[in-house]
Amino acid sequence: MIAHWYGQRSMVDDTDVSQALEQLRRTGGRVTQQRRLVLQALVDAQPHPSAEDVAERVAAVAPDVHMSTVYRTLNTLTELGVISHVHIDHGPSLYHFADDVRPHLVCRQCGRVDHVDAETFEAVRATIESASGFRLDRGHFAWSANCPACRDDLD
Amino acid sequence: MIAHWYGQRSMVDDTDVSQALEQLRRTGGRVTQQRRLVLQALVDAQPHPSAEDVAERVAAVAPDVHMSTVYRTLNTLTELGVISHVHIDHGPSLYHFADDVRPHLVCRQCGRVDHVDAETFEAVRATIESASGFRLDRGHFAWSANCPACRDDLD
DNA sequence: CGCTTGTTACGAGTCGCTCGCAACAGCGGG
């Protein structure tokens, strides 16, 4: 479904891993091999792996790591605010580091994904906020749209 | 989770049902009692019932109508363009008549939902379109946000 | 090196649908 990604690449790297582990330790959590592997997989599988993608990468290195551990780790890291996920069309949640949260646009026809730049997003946010009082999240849900190539198809 | 709805009510009524059945017949489909009941439930359960809500209402009148029939009918009507659904936070799809498609704002804290008025939406759409070429859908995905009451909590 | 307490593997369970199949029922033709 998702045929193509473009736009700038994320700038996630190993420092994200150590910062996440740091955060984990600081809040009384433990730094386990499994968690290290999940975080590394998250870095390697940029830009937007699903829990399955992460599990697959982890399994390549440590086949005994259970799926539920991957899910639990992903949830723990989400609660810590280290990572976040986005829902794109139907299908599983896609994960990314929290410092890489940007609003997504997804084409409903071809699945192509783009990001909204910060300036445009802030403009939209201000418009919505003054009209309704609601302050838009940057991430979490992708904005459903039609990309230029598919735009002729419908309103 | 969803504590409160506000904003103008939809204007869905019985004419939507007959128009939908009409459309169904025109495209070679059959007007069955089950479909009538699903459509009626959709009208009665405004503004945004889940498939379960619809099935429950149908079951109150005709207990033998199977869940899968409800899902199939909702899918058929979606393909016909008569109805549509929106994803609000995690949880099931919420259905509504297609003529009632409006962009939704959902508060991530309290679940309160609001609509974006047409004028504001068009302004946002124009902004996004000129920045990225993507043309926003009116419906399908809710925009995740914080409502005025919960706004202090996070960025 | 223990001990405490957070983590993990495993497997069963849940939620929200989806599908194959045989029985059934609209509805256009005769």
Place this chain on the structure above:
DNA sequence: CCCGCTGTTGCGAGCGACTCGTAACAAGCG
């Protein structure tokens, strides 16, 4: 008004994406 063609339905199994209870396990502080 009945026939029969073909779209629909009921039923139950299946599935994708998680979630949870439990007992074994292992960080990391003392």
